[in-house]
Amino acid sequence: MSARQMKLGLFLWATGHHIAAWRHPDAHVTAGIDIDHYIQLARTAEAAKFDMVFCEDAAGLREANVNIASQTSRSIGFEPISLLSALAARTERIGLVSTASTSYNEPYGLARAFASLDNLSGGRAGWNLVTSASPIEAANFGATGLRPHADRYARAREFATVVTGLWNRRGGGHDGESFSVRDPLDVPPSPQGAPVMVQAGASDVGKDLAARTADVVFSAAQTFEEAKAFYDDLKGRLAAYGRQPDDVKIMPGVAPVVAATKAEAQAKYDALQELIPDDVGVALLSSYLSISDLGRYPIDGPLPELPESEGMKSRQALVIEQARRDGLSIRELARYFAGARGHWRVVGTAEEIADELQARFEGGGADGFNVMPSWFPGELDAFATLVVPELQRRGLFRKDYEGRTLREHLGLKRPV
Amino acid sequence: MHLAISLNIAATNGQDVLGFGQISAFVRKAEAAGVDMVVISDSSANDEPSTSPFEATTLVAGLATVTDRIGLVASASTLAHQPYNLARRFASLDIISHGRTGWNATTAQNPREAANFSRTEGFSDDDFSRRAREFINIVRLLWVGWEHDALLFDKASGRFHDPDRMHPANFTGEFFSVRGPLNIARSPQDRPLLVMSGLAETELDFASHRADVVLLDKREASAARAVRDEIKRKAHEAGRDPMTVEVLITADARQERDGGSLEGLCLSSGCDGIVLTVQPCPDALEDLAERMLPELKQLGFGQLGFGKAQPGKTLRDRLESGRDSRR
Numbered sequence: 001m002s003a004r005q006m007k008l009g010l011f012l013w014a015t016g017h018h019i020a021a022w023r024h025p026d027a028h029v030t031a032g033i034d035i036d037h038y039i040q041l042a043r044t045a046e047a048a049k050f051d052m053v054f055c056e057d058a059a060g061l062r063e064a065n066v067n068i069a070s071q072t073s074r075s076i077g078f079e080p081i082s083l084l085s086a087l088a089a090r091t092e093r094i095g096l097v098s099t100a101s102t103s104y105n106e107p108y109g110l111a112r113a114f115a116s117l118d119n120l121s122g123g124r125a126g127w128n129l130v131t132s133a134s135p136i137e138a139a140n141f142g143a144t145g146l147r148p149h150a151d152r153y154a155r156a157r158e159f160a161t162v163v164t165g166l167w168n169r170r171g172g173g174h175d176g177e178s179f180s181v182r183d184p185l186d187v188p189p190s191p192q193g194a195p196v197m198v199q200a201g202a203s204d205v206g207k208d209l210a211a212r213t214a215d216v217v218f219s220a221a222q223t224f225e226e227a228k229a230f231y232d233d234l235k236g237r238l239a240a241y242g243r244q245p246d247d248v249k250i251m252p253g254v255a256p257v258v259a260a261t262k263a264e265a266q267a268k269y270d271a272l273q274e275l276i277p278d279d280v281g282v283a284l285l286s287s288y289l290s291i292s293d294l295g296r297y298p299i300d301g302p303l304p305e306l307p308e309s310e311g312m313k314s315r316q317a318l319v320i321e322q323a324r325r326d327g328l329s330i331r332e333l334a335r336y337f338a339g340a341r342g343h344w345r346v347v348g349t350a351e352e353i354a355d356e357l358q359a360r361f362e363g364g365g366a367d368g369f370n371v372m373p374s375w376f377p378g379e380l381d382a383f384a385t386l387v388v389p390e391l392q393r394r395g396l397f398r399k400d401y402e403g404r405t406l407r408e409h410l411g412l413k414r415p416v
Numbered sequence: 417m418h419l420a421i422s423l424n425i426a427a428t429n430g431q432d433v434l435g436f437g438q439i440s441a442f443v444r445k446a447e448a449a450g451v452d453m454v455v456i457s458d459s460s461a462n463d464e465p466s467t468s469p470f471e472a473t474t475l476v477a478g479l480a481t482v483t484d485r486i487g488l489v490a491s492a493s494t495l496a497h498q499p500y501n502l503a504r505r506f507a508s509l510d511i512i513s514h515g516r517t518g519w520n521a522t523t524a525q526n527p528r529e530a531a532n533f534s535r536t537e538g539f540s541d542d543d544f545s546r547r548a549r550e551f552i553n554i555v556r557l558l559w560v561g562w563e564h565d566a567l568l569f570d571k572a573s574g575r576f577h578d579p580d581r582m583h584p585a586n587f588t589g590e591f592f593s594v595r596g597p598l599n600i601a602r603s604p605q606d607r608p609l610l611v612m613s614g615l616a617e618t619e620l621d622f623a624s625h626r627a628d629v630v631l632l633d634k635r636e637a638s639a640a641r642a643v644r645d646e647i648k649r650k651a652h653e654a655g656r657d658p659m660t661v662e663v664l665i666t667a668d669a670r671q672e673r674d675g676g677s678l679e680g681l682c683l684s685s686g687c688d689g690i691v692l693t694v695q696p697c698p699d700a701l702e703d704l705a706e707r708m709l710p711e712l713k714q715l716g717f718g719q720l721g722f723g724k725a726q727p728g729k730t731l732r733d734r735l736e737s738g739r740d741s742r743r
Contacts, residue, residue, distance in 0.1 A: 022569075022576060029569045033601050035481070035512045059500060061599050066579035073576050076567070076601040079501075079508035085477035086512045089436070108532040109496050112471050119469035120436055120478050139595035140500040143588065175536075182531035186465035188433075277574045 006361045006396055007249055007368025007410055008388075009097070009218075010045040010053045012038070015073045016375030017255055019284065019338045020275035022073035027375040032077040035086055041376060042087045045094055048384035049398050051409040052095030052126065053087070054198075054218075054370060055080035059104050060137035068283045081113050088121035095406030097126035097198055097216075103152055104132060104141045107162035108181050114195045115167065115187040123192030123405035126216065127163075129199050129209075131156045153205045154178075160197070160213045167194035168415050192405035193414040202230075211237035211248070215412050218370050219252045220343050227252055227344075227365035249367040249410055252360075253343040256353050257374055258382050265347045272374055273335045281334030288337050289316055299331045343372060350386040357387075358396060417682050418689025418738075419718035420489075420664055421446055421704070422455045422631070425475070425696050426466035433468050434696050439475065440482050442701040449709035450718035453487030453731065454479075455520050455611065455631070455691065459528070468696070473505050480513035487731040489518035489611050494551040495529045495544075500594055502551075503558040506608045507600040515604030515730025518629070519555075520611040523548050523619050547591045549622050552610070554594050556626070557585045559607045561597030605732040624650035628735070629662045631691050640665045640685040659739050664691040669704050675711035690717070 015022035015031045022029050031037045042053050057080045063069035080098035087096055096117065100110055110127070118125035131152040132138070138146040147155070155178045165171040166185040174181040199210040200218040210217050217234055221227035230252075235245045259265035278299055286294045289306075297304050303323050323333045339345070346356045360366045373379035391397035402408060423442075427433045443454055456479075458472040472490040479488055490509070492502055502519075509517040523545060530538040539547060566581035585596030612623045613631035623630050624647045634640040644665075648658035665687040672678055672692075682690050694704050712718065729737075 023571045023574060025571070027571075029571065030567075033511055033567075039481070058599065059504070060595075061597070066582070070577050070579040070582075071574050075577060075582070075599055076562070077599065078511065079504040079600060081474060082477040082505055082508040082512060085474040086481045089440075089478035089481045104498060104501065106496070106533045113474055116469065116471035116474040120474060136595075139593075141498055141594070143593040179534045180531075180536050181534070182536075183465060183528065186459075186467070187471065188467055188469055190469070275574075 003395055005398055006357065006366070006391070007051045007251060008397065009095075009251055009368070009370040010041070010050050010380065011253065011370045011372045012041065012053055012055050013372070014077055016379065017343075017372040018272050018374040019072060019280060020272055020277075021375035023275040024272060024375045024378070026378050028377060029073070031376060032073065035078070035083075037376070038078070038083060038087060039090045041380060042091050042094060044377065044380055044384055046091050048388045049401060050094055050371075051368070052097050052406060053084075054097045054128065055083060055099060056128075057099040058134060058137055059101055059132065060134060060140045062134075062136070064136055065283060068280055071277050071280050081117060084125070085117050085120055088117060088124065091121075093124070093401045093404065093409075095124045095126055095196070095409060096121055097128055097196065097406075099128040099130050101130050101132040101137070102156040102159035103147065104137065107159050107179055108166065108185070111163045111166040111171070111185055112187055115185060115190070118190035118192065118195045119187065121190075123190040123407070125190070126196035126198050126406055128218070129156060129160060129197065129213075131201075149203070150205070153209065157209060160209065164194070164197070164213065164415070190405075192407040196406050196410065196412065207234055207237060210234060211243070212241045214248055215407075216249045216251060216410065219250060221252045221365070222342070222344050224360055224363065224365055227360055228363065231365050246411075247413065249412070251368045251370045252366050253372050254357065254369045255343050255345045255372040255374065256383055256387060257345070257347040257379070258350055258353055258386050260349065262348045262352065265349065269339070269347050269374075273339055276335050276338045278331060278334070281338040282330060284338045285330070285334040288342070289320070294330055294334075297330060300329045302327065303330060303333065350390040353387050354390040354394060354396070357391065358394065361396065417679070417715075417717045418452050418662060418664060419450070419712055420453045420455055420487075420629075420631070420689065420691040421451055422457070422666070422691050422693040423696060424457045424460075424693070425468040425470055425472070426458055426460040427468050427696055428460060428464045428466065431467070432697060434698070434701075436470070436475075436478060438698055438701070440479055442705055443479050443483055443486060443488075445705040446709065447483050447486035449705070450713050451486060451709065452689070452718050453489050453518065455489040455491065455613075457491035457520065457522075459491075459493075459526060465528075473509065476517065477509055477512055480509065480516065484514075485516070487516050487518060487609070488513055489520050489609065491520040491522055493522050493526060493529055494548045495525065495535065496533055499551050499554040499592055500558065500596070500598075503555040504598055504600055506555070507559055507598055507603045510603035510605055510608045511601065515732065517605075518609030518611045518731065520613055520631075521548070521552055522614055523612065523616070524614045545616075545619065550589045550591050552622075552626060554585065554587050554589070554592055556607060556610070557587060558594070558596050558598045559603065561585060562602040564602055567601060605730045609731060609735075620646055621650055623647065624661060625654045625656070627661055628732070629664065632663060632665050632687070635666055635668070637665070637681055637684040640687060644685060644687050659742070662688040662735065664689045666691050666693060668692075669694045669700065669708065672708070675708065675715045675717070678712065678717070679715050
């Protein structure tokens, strides 16, 4: 194997990544209470030779507005470490990666749980480090509220240092600012040495922490330019920590909608968009644009004149400008956002989607992709049966696993 | 007579460790022999580090997918977790196992854990036990935050759940403040079984109010009977049907020659059944599975008293139907 091949992750998320996924006639609406559904998804991804499945997580509800929350399927689901441990017993090769928070765990306990998952799976575990920015989560762990960004990252850096030390058999004897850990880890290493470290922070401190400790970085990039800028930025930070560009795999999210023809794919996507309740779409758009309440304005009218808001980022400002230029109504703009969740959406045939992925992969914008099917299981099945074979035909993706561990799939060195 | 098996997978240096295949093969044999539940723990009693590759809750998740009737109880300490996280872990395990899981809440403070979980000073015994009680109460509250019928799944109207049937915990106590609710649906047993073990005299009140199963560490029938009577009496005083707290006496598989002696122990202690501790080594597991379990089955141990285990019934349902048949 000489040619570079892309890595693929299956991003698991409730009934699907589209906000209205659960309302699709064929969507598995009871996904959040059905373990067999998840076993099936993991096996589908494994049969398609995906590198990993990835569970996003939050230690709390996602949405504070109970009315909005009750119109989505995201308030209930499995706790990911137990979910992935169950999947470990029912799969053979695929990597099993989960989010866990450095704000609401202790490093010894987290290191132990992931090491156990790593052993249960024969070396297929990975940990996606998050610092948890939601005040809803904070309220489940005390009355003091969310810690400031800088404090969360200081704690996360110490947390990551302790966890990697424990996994790499140098642990114990730590007495730091936030944590004290006396002993080495009492769980032996798995066949891959230590679980894979994943991160997704997009802030400057987040990218530095990733450059220092991550093996895999998940990102969100709508355009090729954004993807390339992020890729170059992150890879450029590695040398400062004595690491090579290839030591970190960058895998942006992609939300594909695939069908036999472009028109069919577009029709599938449009049908999903129709299922977004207006108040859900508008609430999500309001929160994305950091605007308190767009619901006061006529939904078929244009975006109102808005004051420059403190939290607004340049990309959001561009979106507003674009919406004005294209004459989009609030509803149209809301649906656009609710559907894509800030990730890159590609609608088309298998060839067209493969072209897009290939261009970003070969153009230096990605080492692989975290695939975000709109709804489960149908859109995963479509990607696995249509797009994966096309990528394989082009030599861009493996036809079989090269190894047994997640590190081997990803072409990562064993930790030293 | 209930039959539980207590398997502490912790192994110390030099000992062989059990792999997942060995553990799951044993648990499946126990299931076939009608054993009601396996209690998995993962920390050594002394201060020595374990060399087992597994942690109990993750191991139980794996076992849940390769068994279908036996109860699966994992030990987890109140020091090593946060109540919100632990409530999630077990609610999730309960859904994964279709209602067969339980939490063995260890109430003794382990100095090794304090030293590794940023609690260098540890807690006074009194603080530790008040904290543990508060922790357990929060977890129990979180487990029932979603009503049974809260999930509507109504694709046509666009209402996934009924927000009026989802209740935050809004708990503020001496040690914890937890808003809730869980982001996990109501689990099949409503609450995973609460198993309590290693109880000090001062914990009996709490256990008789809250526990579904108490594992006694007394091994003498007369001493066990005294504690069993006290737990049942306290449960009655608390307004609970004393039968709903099942008290099991501990026996060591290494020291029991045959099933008859276990039957004698169970009957003379007045306990509801036996928890048999087995050493985490292949020979001990094989001896138990091949020699002792078939004999215990013959004597009427396991299969949840007289109610035969049935798929589709939760562990809690089966405990209840076992009680009904004894009434």
